[in-house]
Amino acid sequence: MTDHDGVRDLLAAWAFGALPPAERRSVQPHLAECESCSAEAARLRETIRLLDGPPTNGTPAEPTADAHVLTRALRTRPAAPQVAPHAAPYAAAVAGLRALLPELEGNWGTPVVHDWDAHATLAHLLAADEHLAVRLGIGARVPASRIEEGTAWEDAWDRRTTDVIAHEHGRDPGATVADWSAQAAELLATPEARDSELASCATLLMGIRLPVADHFVVRAFETWIHTDDLGRALGLHVPPPPGEHLGQLVRLAVRILGLALGPTAPPVLFAITGGGEWVLGSEDEPVRAELVLDPVDFCLLVGGRYTPDAVPRGATGDEVAVRNVLERAAALAWL
Known part of the structure; x- marks a missing residue:
């Protein structure tokens, strides 16, 4: 029979039904005997069931x-x-x-x-x-x-x-x-x-x-x-992700973008369609420009799937300040 540590390494694949028959035959008897492995297997199966959502018919x-x-x-x-x-x-x-x-x-x-x-x-x-x-x-x-x-x-x-x-x-x-x-x-x-x-x-x-x-x-x-x-x-x-989840992605990306721009960048009022507003850049100067992006487009920009020139946007004011925000957002991409 597969030893205890070996079984624990196989549990996630077992829960997905991805084990070869020989390993599956070794895991099942161990689960019948080991309370901790059995509980862990049950937790993994429940997680997978919840990820799958309810079956259709x-x-x-x-x-x-x-x-x-x-x-x-x-x-x-x-x-x-x-x-x-x-x-x-x-x-x-x-x-x-x-x-x-x-x-x-x-x-x-x-x-x-x-x-x-x-x-x-x-x-x-x-x-x-x-x-x-x-x-x-x-x-x-x-x-x-x-x-x-x-x-x-x-x-x-x-x-x-x-x-x-x-x-x-x-x-x-x-x-x-x-x-x-x-x-x-x-x-x-x-x-x-x-x-x-x-x-x-x-x-x-x-x-x-x-x-x-x-x-x-x-x-x-x-x-x-x-x-x-x-x-x-x-x-x-x-x-795209559901609205609540998309909002979480946007808020985290805005925080990281704000850190990347730093406190001396020309201040821009940045807004997400249907979402929040943030002043990015210096807090000691008047806002030089306003920039509005769709939340999905913003995430695709940060993810490197839009260039600063191609991303759809609404912008007024200092074009250089707007360009600085867009280029810094695009530079965050590592995906």
């Missing part, structure tokens, strides 16, 4: 390439209600990507973004989520990279993504899906995903020190962006 819908059907499927998959509000956007983004995965069957070589195909894009998300997962005590699923101490975070980020993509390209895409799904489920089952107080502790990831709660929002941001990338590559419409 008792059976899952057949995969379809119809954009309107996909839109409905994505919109009806709610965030897991048992996670804290800071983790709800990530839970919903994970559910959205899982809804899209059936459309990728037979299309894993489709070019998506940068020089990545669909398989590499999912491998990148496996690598990207790994940073927070490891910080929260979840073991990495891909062999470690050789990154020298003191390497700039951007270089370390690029190296890890490159290594993980190369590793996953040597595996079946289904194995990559299973590992990404299992890692996401484990993240959503952590105490930090369910307890706002625990998630208030700050940690340094991707070159910025933020509370763990905000890092969950960052994970939601990136998962949604790449789900949208995959949808566009397949000619499918991926709906």
Whole structure:
């Protein structure tokens, strides 16, 4: 029989039904005997059930390439209600990507973004989520990279993504899906995903020190962006995050943009359509310009999917001050 530690390493894949038959036969008897592993398996299964949302007429819908059907499927998959509000956007983004995965069957070589195909894009998300997962005590699923101490975070980020993509390209895409799904489920089952107080502790990831709660929002941001990338590559419409979750993404992006601009930038009154207003830049000068962006367009700008010239906007006043905000927002992108 598989030993206790070995079984715990397999639980997330077991909960997703992604284990090979031999390992599945080893896990099941252990769960019947071990109370702690059985409880953990139940928690993971419940998290996955909540991510899936309620079934339709008792059976899952057949995969379809119809954009309107996909839109409905994505919109009806709610965030897991048992996670804290800071983790709800990530839970919903994970559910959205899982809804899209059936459309990728037979299309894993489709070019998506940068020089990545669909398989590499999912491998990148496996690598990207790994940073927070490891910080929260979840073991990495891909062999470690050789990154020298003191390497700039951007270089370390690029190296890890490159290594993980190369590793996953040597595996079946289904194995990559299973590992990404299992890692996401484990993240959503952590105490930090369910307890706002625990998630208030700050940690340094991707070159910025933020509370763990905000890092969950960052994970939601990136998962949604790449789900949208995959949808566009397949000619499918991926709906934006629900309004409340989109607001969380926007507010975090505005905070980081404000820090990036600093206290000496020409002040601009920045507004989000249907959302809030902020004065970005110096607090000691009169506002020089006003800038209005749609929330989705703003997120796509911060995510590197719009250039400062192309993003739709409403602007008045000092064009240089507006340009400074747009360029700084676009420069935040690492996705």
